Every structure is written in structure tokens, then in C-alpha cells.
Amino acid sequence: MSHKYSGGCSHIHTHSDSDPIDNHTCHCSVCKGVTGQDTTHVVFFNHDDVVVDHEDKLKRQPFNANNPDGPLELCTCGECGAPVMLDDKQSRIRVIVPNLMGYGDQIEPAPYHAFYDPASGVPKPSDGRPVYEGLRPDFVWPEGS
Template identity: 65%
Template sequence: MTTHYAGGCEHVHVTATAEPIDNHECHCNVCKSVTGQHTTHVAFFNHGDIQVDHPEKIKRVPFNKDNPDGPLEICLCTDCGAVLMLDDKQGRIRVAVPNVMGYDDAKFPKATYHAFWDETKGYPAPQDGRPVYSGLQPSFVWPKGA
């Protein structure tokens, strides 16, 4: 399998063997809380398109502290605490945040749209020419789970 993108840390290597199925700039409050960033470049991959070489070295914590039983978990390295990926307990997707998860952000494709923007956030809608949506892009279809 050809590696398209590689991330992780020195203890756990995370590789993507395909292009993202969704690639957006996220404005959601959970991403803001988790990353501390105003917006976050997020890439969704089909679950099987991201591999981890040492799954035994992963600690899982809820992605959304206000919904701890939700489907997404943050995967952390048990050796150094690095954020490795988001994993979907339903087996649909795995998520890379290039500038947080050890990827070379410059090699990642640019986000194609803005997701989860709403006027209550207190800042103007993005004006960079990419579409802006209140959720994921309307054509996105969640892959089948495991």
C-alpha cells in the first residue's frame, strides 16, 4: 500500500493510504475547545484508510467532553501523550488534523470548504472563496460502519 500521508509521533506511526473523503476547515466549538485554534483543518478518511503501527500504545479519551459516549475518541500516545488521530467507535471514519497530529501540513490538500460556521460565533463568515456551511457539506455521505 502506498502511504499518502504520515503522522503520529516517534512511538506510534499513523499512515493514510488514500486521499481524504472530506477535507474542511472546522468552526465547531468542540474543535475549538480541543485544539485551542480559532478554526481547525480536519480531514476525514474511510476508517480502513488510516493504519496505526502500535495500537497497543493508544489511550482513548472522548472527543466531546459534553458527550462522552459519542462516537469519536481522541487517540493519544501512551508514551509521550501526542495526539494521533480521532477514531470513530462505529468504524466509519478516522480523522486527521494535520497541524496537530504530526503530519506535514504543507503536503496535505487544502481544505475545500468551511464547516460548522454559524453567525452566533461572533465573527464574520469566511471570505476566502470556499463554500461555508452550518454543518458538513451537503453532499457528504457517512460511510458504512464496521
């Protein structure tokens, strides 16, 4: 059966038949450190909308080394080490980085820039998309379970 969105690696597969609740280009230092990318295309789904076929094979580690007790865990394949998703310990969201987690171009490009910090010294994006110092102002965190 095909799904609206699917990714993962050859050992662990993820999919969603629901649209993301947020889609942005992230400029935060944590994403830069974890991905090695200057900016990262980040997509939030409601937690229960992303299905994982072999969750028991995931290796979990803190997403933010400076906040190891924070809510997000980086989940990688215990067999090949590929990044699979970020999982929220509060069960609010699951996060996909399309170009690193097997989703490729299945998800629309990000409509805005998030977590831009003018103090970083990096020029403010000028591609016409809105730029925010956090998530878009109308974003509402879903309830956890």
C-alpha cells in the same frame, strides 16, 4: 516503504495510501476547545484506510467532553501524549488534524468551511471557499463495520 500520507509521533505511526473522503476547515466549538485553535483543518479518511502501527499504545478519551458517549475518541500517545488521530467507535472514519498529528502540509488545504455558526459572533469567512453550517451537503457517511 513510503506512504501517500503519514503522521503520528515518534512512538505511534499512522499512514494512509488512500485519499481523504472529506477535508474542511472546522469552526465548531468542540474543535476550538480541544485544539485551542480558532479554526481547525480537519480531514476524514475511511476508517480502514488509516493504519496505526501500535494501536495498543493509544490512550483514548472522549473527543467531546459534553458528549462523552459520542462516537469519536481522541487518541493520544500513551508515552508522550501527542495527539495521533480521532477514532470513530462505529468504525466509519478516522480523523486527522494535519498540523497537530504529524501530517504537516501533506494534505491539500481545505476546500470549504464547516460548522460555521453565525450566532458565534465570529465574522463569516470571506476567502471565497463555500461556508456551511455542517459538513458539505453532498457528504455521505460511510458504513461502519
